[in-house]
Amino acid sequence: ETGVTQTPRHLVMGMTNKKSLKCEQHLGHNAMYWYKQSAKKPLELMFVYNFKEQTENNSVPSRFSPECPNSSHLFLHLHTLQPEDSALYLCASSQDNSPLHFGNGTRLTVT
């Protein structure tokens, strides 16, 4: 059972919609991550937050906007997405340099 919870599990949205992905970790970790997983591509790091401060933005388009209100919650706000943004979005957490704990992911389809 994962200590990282992501909602929703599935999301279908049009290119003009605005939606948000939510992640919550119950492990007391200090770092949270967003990864994108597409078919035939490796896991792509999008954003990293450490103690609520964004420490990494991996050249992600501005149509993806992260928010980390506290060390347990992480959001990914989506607007005017493209069909190529359809993917599995994975949230993860870690404590310092310990391995990552992933959530179940949100399967996003942009129509």
Place this chain on the structure above:
Amino acid sequence: GQQVMQIPQYQHVQEGEDFTTYCNSSTTLSNIQWYKQRPGGHPVFLIQLVKSGEVKKQKRLTFQFGEAKKNSSLHITATQTTDVGTYFCAKTSGGSYIPTFGRGTSLIVHP
């Protein structure tokens, strides 16, 4: 950061056969982590290797870290259908604690 190269991309085996996936880097690594992702699931941490030449075992799984800390392997003895999934290596290096993932090796086990 620079990716790790993981081979093969896919491997079909008959149940009971052995399986090995390799992870290679052109730079010296701080550590290497291995994750498994079942079909439809999320990556789950298996093990972390830190020391040069380190070998660790988990039941039928054997993990090795090269002497030069530039490559690693995962070997599964006598595969079972429960071993099906994609195995990812992830590296950290250069003082960064953020893992960079390989493309993964998808293992298909035929009963």
